[in-house]
Amino acid sequence: xxxxxxxxxxxxxxxxxxxxxxxxxxxxxxxxxxxxxxxxxxxxxxxxxxxxxxxxxxxxxxxxxxxxxxxxxxxxxxxxxxxxxxxxxxxxxxxxxxxxxxxxxxxxxxxxxxxxxxxxxxxxxxxxxxxxxxxxxxxxxxxxxxxxxxxxxxxxxxxxxxxxxxxxxxxxxxxxxxxxxxxxxxxxxxxxxxxxxxxxxxxxxxxxxxxxxxxxxxxxxxxxxxxxxxxxxxxxxxxxxxxxxxxxxxxxxxxxx
Ligand SMILES: Cc1cc2nc3c(=O)[nH]c(=O)nc-3n(C[C@H](O)[C@H](O)[C@H](O)COP(=O)(O)OP(=O)(O)OC[C@H]3O[C@@H](n4cnc5c(N)ncnc54)[C@H](O)[C@@H]3O)c2cc1C
Numbered sequence: 001x002x003x004x005x006x007x008x009x010x011x012x013x014x015x016x017x018x019x020x021x022x023x024x025x026x027x028x029x030x031x032x033x034x035x036x037x038x039x040x041x042x043x044x045x046x047x048x049x050x051x052x053x054x055x056x057x058x059x060x061x062x063x064x065x066x067x068x069x070x071x072x073x074x075x076x077x078x079x080x081x082x083x084x085x086x087x088x089x090x091x092x093x094x095x096x097x098x099x100x101x102x103x104x105x106x107x108x109x110x111x112x113x114x115x116x117x118x119x120x121x122x123x124x125x126x127x128x129x130x131x132x133x134x135x136x137x138x139x140x141x142x143x144x145x146x147x148x149x150x151x152x153x154x155x156x157x158x159x160x161x162x163x164x165x166x167x168x169x170x171x172x173x174x175x176x177x178x179x180x181x182x183x184x185x186x187x188x189x190x191x192x193x194x195x196x197x198x199x200x201x202x203x204x205x206x207x208x209x210x211x212x213x214x215x216x217x218x219x220x221x222x223x224x225x226x227x228x229x230x231x232x233x234x235x236x237x238x239x240x241x242x243x244x245x246x247x248x249x250x251x252x253x254x255x256x257x
Contacts (some may be wrong), residue, residue, distance in 0.1 A: 003199060016040040020085045024078040032057060036141075037085040040096035048134055049088050053081050059175065059221035062140055069251050079137045091132055139220075142164050142245045143238075144230035147214055152181075153223045157211070159204045166218055168182040170202055176252065177201040177220055179242075186235040193239040194218075196253040197246045 018039045033050030057077045063069035099114055118124040130136030138151035148157075159165040159180070168177050179194045179201055181187040191203050201218070202256050211217060215238065216229035225244040229238045 005027075011091075014041055016096050018089045020082070020089055024081050025074055026137065030057060030061075030074070030077065032081075036081070037088060038091040040098050042068050042095040043092050045088070045092070045133055049084070052084065052134060055222045056081055062250065063200075069249065073249070076097060084134065085135050087131070087137075088134065090251065097111075097131070120131050122173065132176075139224050139226075141228065142224055142248075143228035143233075143241055144214065145228075146224055147230070148229040149214075149225045150228050152225060154217065154225050157206055159206050165204065167204070168223065170204055171219070171221055171223060174202050175221055177218060177226070177246075178202045180206050180211060180217040180219060182206055182211040184217060184231065186215055186229075186238060189235050189239050190216045190242055192230065192243050194246060197250050200250045201246065216242070220249060 019037075020037045024036055034046065036053060037049065037125055039046070057074075060069065060073045060077055064073055072133065091115055098110065098115070117126075119128055127136065136152065141151035144150060145247035148187055154167050156166040156168050157180075159167065159170065167178050175198075177200060179188060179190070181203060183205060187205075194201055194203060213231065214228045215226050215231050216227075218227040220226045226249055227242060231243065233241065
């Protein structure tokens with residue numbers, strides 16, 4: 001063991017505790033970050049997880065405070081982030097076990113080898129990295145559940161005539177939702193269906209090839225896809241799906257109760 005420095009430049013204390021609160025919300029008390037979950041520091045994603053909590057909660061709080069969403073919207077914060085917390089603990093505990101420096105016990109070596117192989121394979125490296133970093137987190141979404149972006153953070157695809165804009169830029173500017181349309185035949189009907197929510201949801205156009213297998217995507221203010229309009233869904237049914245999803249997240253338009 002190295003002798004302790006009499007004047008260390010940095011001091012820290014941590015263990016391998018892994019705990020998750022039962023409830024992220026109790027009335028007006030909301031927990032986020034390390035207050036809601038602690039885990040071994042392996043993987044270095046505590047800050048990511050804390051920011052994901054805060055971003056999931058922030059837009060919901062703002063809508064509820066402005067009367068643009070019902071109070072029950074805050075319950076979805078618990079539902080979504082508690083599930084994410086369970087995955088966070090599972091992943092960090094797995095890494096902590098595998099990182100155990102115990103030269104005498106090589107029972108974990110086969111698992112380490114297997115995971116190393118998966119991490120090097122083009123097919124599995126991406127999903128593994130997304131699981132470990134939390135980037136692959138999916139929240140419940142409506143529309144086409146088989147679409148690869150359903151419930152996930154939407155990639156920063158180019159928007160507008162010249163592709164000069166992106167969903168992140170629009171979300172950051174407006175702090176509202178974004179309805180992405182790809183110019184398919186039902187774009188006008190979907191745009192009209194979303195018009196009553198125009199103060200909360202911006203409509204943006206993107207080139208057809210950038211939104212594959214979807215005619216339209218409703219992006220929540222935290223960047224996750226809330227609804228995927230499948231090309232096979234008839235236009236009236238797609239418009240109704242969209243209206244229901246908009247009402248779920250942004251309340252039906254009308255006087256604030
Ligand atoms: C050794 C170690 C290494 C780590 N490395 C990484 C890494 O590389 N990458 C990474 O993403 N994460 C890392 N983490 C995890 C990361 O530090 C935490 O997950 C993250 O800081 C949690 O953020 P937070 O805002 O929830 O809590 P905190 O960062 O703990 O912030 C809480 C703040 O509240 C303040 N506070 C507490 N009580 C009160 C009070 N009563 N009144 C007012 N203020 C109060 C505290 O002083 C603190 O500033 C590491 C953790 C450890 C222990």
